[in-house]
Ligand code: ADP
Protein backbone atom coordinates (compact mmCIF):
# COMPACT_ATOMS: atom_id res chain seq x y z
CA UNK A 1 0.00 0.00 0.00
CA UNK A 2 1.22 3.43 -0.88
CA UNK A 3 0.89 6.28 1.61
CA UNK A 4 -1.12 9.27 0.46
CA UNK A 5 -1.14 11.31 3.64
CA UNK A 6 0.93 11.13 6.77
CA UNK A 7 0.77 13.45 9.75
CA UNK A 8 3.48 13.42 12.40
CA UNK A 9 3.27 15.00 15.86
CA UNK A 10 0.60 17.38 14.62
CA UNK A 11 -0.38 19.85 17.34
CA UNK A 12 -2.34 23.07 17.69
CA UNK A 13 -3.59 25.10 20.64
CA UNK A 14 -6.18 27.84 20.83
CA UNK A 15 -5.43 30.01 23.84
CA UNK A 16 -4.84 27.42 26.55
CA UNK A 17 -6.77 24.65 24.82
CA UNK A 18 -4.71 21.90 23.22
CA UNK A 19 -7.18 21.13 20.43
CA UNK A 20 -4.91 18.56 18.76
CA UNK A 21 -1.86 17.13 20.48
CA UNK A 22 1.00 15.09 18.98
CA UNK A 23 -1.27 13.39 16.47
CA UNK A 24 0.21 10.68 14.25
CA UNK A 25 -1.69 8.82 11.57
CA UNK A 26 -1.59 7.97 7.89
CA UNK A 27 -3.94 7.24 5.02
CA UNK A 28 -3.05 4.87 2.20
CA UNK A 29 -4.01 5.57 -1.40
CA UNK A 30 -7.54 4.35 -2.11
CA UNK A 31 -8.52 3.96 1.54
CA UNK A 32 -11.72 5.14 3.21
CA UNK A 33 -10.48 6.00 6.69
CA UNK A 34 -12.90 6.95 9.46
CA UNK A 35 -11.91 9.75 11.82
CA UNK A 36 -14.20 9.50 14.81
CA UNK A 37 -14.39 10.80 18.36
CA UNK A 38 -16.69 12.78 20.66
CA UNK A 39 -17.62 16.41 20.01
CA UNK A 40 -14.69 18.71 20.56
CA UNK A 41 -12.10 15.94 20.20
CA UNK A 42 -10.26 17.73 17.38
CA UNK A 43 -11.59 16.13 14.19
CA UNK A 44 -12.52 19.30 12.29
CA UNK A 45 -9.37 21.00 13.56
CA UNK A 46 -7.29 18.18 12.07
CA UNK A 47 -8.99 18.63 8.70
CA UNK A 48 -8.50 22.37 9.00
CA UNK A 49 -4.75 21.92 9.49
CA UNK A 50 -4.41 19.50 6.58
CA UNK A 51 -6.38 21.77 4.25
CA UNK A 52 -4.50 24.88 5.39
CA UNK A 53 -7.30 26.72 7.19
CA UNK A 54 -5.27 26.52 10.42
CA UNK A 55 -1.49 26.30 10.64
CA UNK A 56 -0.18 23.77 13.13
CA UNK A 57 2.04 24.88 16.03
CA UNK A 58 4.07 21.71 15.68
CA UNK A 59 4.40 18.66 13.48
CA UNK A 60 4.41 17.85 9.79
CA UNK A 61 1.93 16.94 7.08
CA UNK A 62 3.26 14.87 4.20
CA UNK A 63 1.07 14.48 1.14
CA UNK A 64 1.84 12.25 -1.80
CA UNK A 65 5.46 11.98 -0.76
CA UNK A 66 6.11 15.68 -0.14
CA UNK A 67 6.04 17.60 3.10
CA UNK A 68 3.58 20.49 2.89
CA UNK A 69 5.25 23.76 3.87
CA UNK A 70 3.24 25.36 6.69
CA UNK A 71 2.97 28.54 4.61
CA UNK A 72 1.30 26.77 1.67
CA UNK A 73 -2.10 28.37 0.96
CA UNK A 74 -5.46 26.61 0.93
CA UNK A 75 -5.62 27.09 -2.85
CA UNK A 76 -2.18 25.57 -3.43
CA UNK A 77 -3.06 22.59 -1.22
CA UNK A 78 -6.21 22.15 -3.31
CA UNK A 79 -4.01 22.10 -6.42
CA UNK A 80 -1.99 19.26 -4.87
CA UNK A 81 -5.24 17.30 -4.63
CA UNK A 82 -6.50 18.04 -1.12
CA UNK A 83 -10.25 18.69 -0.98
CA UNK A 84 -12.62 18.91 1.95
CA UNK A 85 -16.23 19.60 2.78
CA UNK A 86 -17.23 21.93 5.58
CA UNK A 87 -19.48 20.91 8.46
CA UNK A 88 -21.65 23.80 7.34
CA UNK A 89 -21.60 23.74 3.51
CA UNK A 90 -20.74 27.03 1.82
CA UNK A 91 -22.26 26.85 -1.67
CA UNK A 92 -22.92 29.86 -3.88
CA UNK A 93 -26.63 30.04 -2.94
CA UNK A 94 -27.55 32.29 -5.87
CA UNK A 95 -26.03 29.96 -8.46
CA UNK A 96 -27.59 26.80 -9.87
CA UNK A 97 -26.01 23.39 -9.36
CA UNK A 98 -24.20 23.42 -12.70
CA UNK A 99 -22.58 26.80 -12.06
CA UNK A 100 -21.65 25.88 -8.49
CA UNK A 101 -19.56 23.01 -9.85
CA UNK A 102 -18.44 24.81 -13.02
CA UNK A 103 -17.07 27.78 -11.04
CA UNK A 104 -14.74 25.45 -9.18
CA UNK A 105 -13.84 23.45 -12.32
CA UNK A 106 -12.90 26.68 -14.09
CA UNK A 107 -10.18 27.43 -11.52
CA UNK A 108 -7.88 24.82 -13.03
CA UNK A 109 -9.29 24.25 -16.53
CA UNK A 110 -10.20 25.99 -19.77
CA UNK A 111 -13.90 26.79 -20.28
CA UNK A 112 -14.43 23.80 -22.57
CA UNK A 113 -12.64 21.44 -20.19
CA UNK A 114 -14.59 22.86 -17.25
CA UNK A 115 -17.93 22.24 -19.01
CA UNK A 116 -16.90 18.67 -19.78
CA UNK A 117 -15.68 18.04 -16.25
CA UNK A 118 -18.85 19.55 -14.76
CA UNK A 119 -21.06 17.32 -16.91
CA UNK A 120 -19.01 14.26 -15.96
CA UNK A 121 -19.36 15.09 -12.28
CA UNK A 122 -23.10 15.82 -12.61
CA UNK A 123 -23.55 12.33 -14.07
CA UNK A 124 -21.33 10.61 -11.56
CA UNK A 125 -23.05 12.28 -8.59
CA UNK A 126 -26.51 11.76 -10.11
CA UNK A 127 -27.16 15.50 -9.96
CA UNK A 128 -27.64 15.96 -13.71
CA UNK A 129 -31.42 16.39 -13.50
CA UNK A 130 -30.93 19.11 -10.89
CA UNK A 131 -28.28 21.05 -12.82
CA UNK A 132 -30.54 24.08 -13.36
CA UNK A 133 -31.83 24.19 -9.78
CA UNK A 134 -30.64 27.03 -7.57
CA UNK A 135 -28.53 25.55 -4.82
CA UNK A 136 -30.58 27.32 -2.14
CA UNK A 137 -33.59 25.25 -3.30
CA UNK A 138 -31.89 21.87 -2.85
CA UNK A 139 -32.78 19.37 -0.13
CA UNK A 140 -30.16 18.85 2.60
CA UNK A 141 -29.16 15.58 0.94
CA UNK A 142 -28.68 17.06 -2.51
CA UNK A 143 -26.83 20.07 -1.09
CA UNK A 144 -24.36 17.63 0.47
CA UNK A 145 -24.03 15.83 -2.84
CA UNK A 146 -23.36 19.14 -4.53
CA UNK A 147 -20.73 19.85 -1.92
CA UNK A 148 -19.01 16.58 -2.83
CA UNK A 149 -19.44 17.40 -6.52
CA UNK A 150 -17.69 20.73 -5.94
CA UNK A 151 -14.84 18.87 -4.25
CA UNK A 152 -14.61 16.58 -7.29
CA UNK A 153 -14.28 19.59 -9.56
CA UNK A 154 -10.81 20.18 -8.10
CA UNK A 155 -9.82 16.66 -9.31
CA UNK A 156 -8.74 15.71 -5.81
CA UNK A 157 -6.63 12.82 -4.63
CA UNK A 158 -8.34 12.96 -1.24
CA UNK A 159 -11.68 14.30 -0.05
CA UNK A 160 -12.00 14.92 3.67
CA UNK A 161 -15.71 14.70 4.49
CA UNK A 162 -16.72 16.47 7.69
CA UNK A 163 -19.98 14.96 8.96
CA UNK A 164 -21.62 14.72 5.53
CA UNK A 165 -24.28 12.32 6.91
CA UNK A 166 -25.55 14.76 9.55
CA UNK A 167 -29.24 15.57 9.14
CA UNK A 168 -29.98 12.74 6.70
CA UNK A 169 -32.70 10.12 7.21
CA UNK A 170 -31.77 6.42 6.88
CA UNK A 171 -32.63 6.11 3.18
CA UNK A 172 -30.82 9.35 2.28
CA UNK A 173 -27.87 8.02 4.23
CA UNK A 174 -27.86 4.80 2.19
CA UNK A 175 -27.88 6.68 -1.11
CA UNK A 176 -25.18 9.07 0.16
CA UNK A 177 -23.02 6.12 1.21
CA UNK A 178 -23.44 4.78 -2.33
CA UNK A 179 -22.20 8.10 -3.65
CA UNK A 180 -19.14 7.89 -1.39
CA UNK A 181 -18.42 4.39 -2.72
CA UNK A 182 -18.75 5.74 -6.26
CA UNK A 183 -16.32 8.56 -5.48
CA UNK A 184 -13.88 6.09 -3.92
CA UNK A 185 -14.13 3.82 -6.99
CA UNK A 186 -13.00 6.80 -9.04
CA UNK A 187 -9.70 6.41 -7.20
CA UNK A 188 -10.28 9.14 -4.64
CA UNK A 189 -9.11 8.48 -1.10
CA UNK A 190 -11.58 9.47 1.62
CA UNK A 191 -11.19 10.72 5.17
CA UNK A 192 -14.62 10.22 6.67
CA UNK A 193 -15.53 12.13 9.83
CA UNK A 194 -18.76 10.70 11.13
CA UNK A 195 -20.91 10.20 14.20
CA UNK A 196 -23.27 7.65 12.71
CA UNK A 197 -21.45 4.42 13.42
CA UNK A 198 -23.58 2.39 11.03
CA UNK A 199 -22.26 4.59 8.22
CA UNK A 200 -18.66 4.20 9.43
CA UNK A 201 -18.90 0.41 9.53
CA UNK A 202 -20.57 0.29 6.12
CA UNK A 203 -18.06 2.38 4.16
CA UNK A 204 -14.74 2.51 6.05
CA UNK A 205 -11.91 0.01 5.98
CA UNK A 206 -10.13 1.40 9.04
CA UNK A 207 -10.93 3.84 11.82
CA UNK A 208 -8.94 6.13 14.06
CA UNK A 209 -10.41 7.63 17.21
CA UNK A 210 -9.59 11.01 18.71
CA UNK A 211 -10.30 11.97 22.28
CA UNK A 212 -9.42 15.37 23.72
CA UNK A 213 -7.09 16.07 20.82
CA UNK A 214 -5.17 12.81 21.08
CA UNK A 215 -5.23 9.56 19.18
CA UNK A 216 -7.07 7.07 21.38
CA UNK A 217 -6.99 3.99 19.19
CA UNK A 218 -6.92 2.69 15.66
CA UNK A 219 -8.03 -0.41 13.79
CA UNK A 220 -10.82 -2.24 12.01
CA UNK A 221 -14.02 -0.17 12.49
CA UNK A 222 -16.09 -2.77 14.38
CA UNK A 223 -13.21 -3.64 16.69
CA UNK A 224 -12.50 0.02 17.38
CA UNK A 225 -16.14 0.81 18.15
CA UNK A 226 -16.29 -1.99 20.72
CA UNK A 227 -13.05 -0.93 22.41
CA UNK A 228 -13.89 -0.10 26.06
CA UNK A 229 -11.73 3.07 25.91
CA UNK A 230 -13.72 4.29 22.91
CA UNK A 231 -17.06 3.47 24.53
CA UNK A 232 -15.94 5.35 27.67
CA UNK A 233 -14.79 8.38 25.62
CA UNK A 234 -18.18 8.63 23.95
CA UNK A 235 -19.88 8.44 27.33
CA UNK A 236 -17.72 11.34 28.48
CA UNK A 237 -15.29 9.14 30.43
P1 ADP B 1 -14.65 18.17 16.62
O1 ADP B 1 -14.68 18.50 15.15
O2 ADP B 1 -13.99 16.88 16.93
O3 ADP B 1 -16.03 18.22 17.23
P2 ADP B 1 -13.09 20.57 16.81
O4 ADP B 1 -11.90 20.19 16.04
O5 ADP B 1 -14.08 21.45 16.16
O6 ADP B 1 -13.80 19.27 17.38
O7 ADP B 1 -12.64 21.29 18.14
C1 ADP B 1 -11.59 20.81 19.00
C2 ADP B 1 -11.34 21.81 20.09
O8 ADP B 1 -10.72 22.97 19.55
C3 ADP B 1 -12.59 22.29 20.80
O9 ADP B 1 -12.28 22.50 22.16
C4 ADP B 1 -12.88 23.61 20.11
O10 ADP B 1 -13.60 24.47 20.93
C5 ADP B 1 -11.47 24.12 19.82
N1 ADP B 1 -11.41 25.02 18.65
C6 ADP B 1 -11.53 24.65 17.36
N2 ADP B 1 -11.38 25.71 16.53
C7 ADP B 1 -11.17 26.79 17.34
C8 ADP B 1 -10.93 28.19 17.11
N3 ADP B 1 -10.89 28.68 15.88
N4 ADP B 1 -10.75 28.98 18.18
C9 ADP B 1 -10.78 28.47 19.44
N5 ADP B 1 -10.99 27.18 19.73
C10 ADP B 1 -11.18 26.34 18.70
Ligand code: MG
Pocket residue numbers: 043044045087162
Ligand atom coordinates in the same frame (compact mmCIF):
# COMPACT_ATOMS: atom_id res chain seq x y z
MG1 MG C 1 -16.27 18.94 13.91
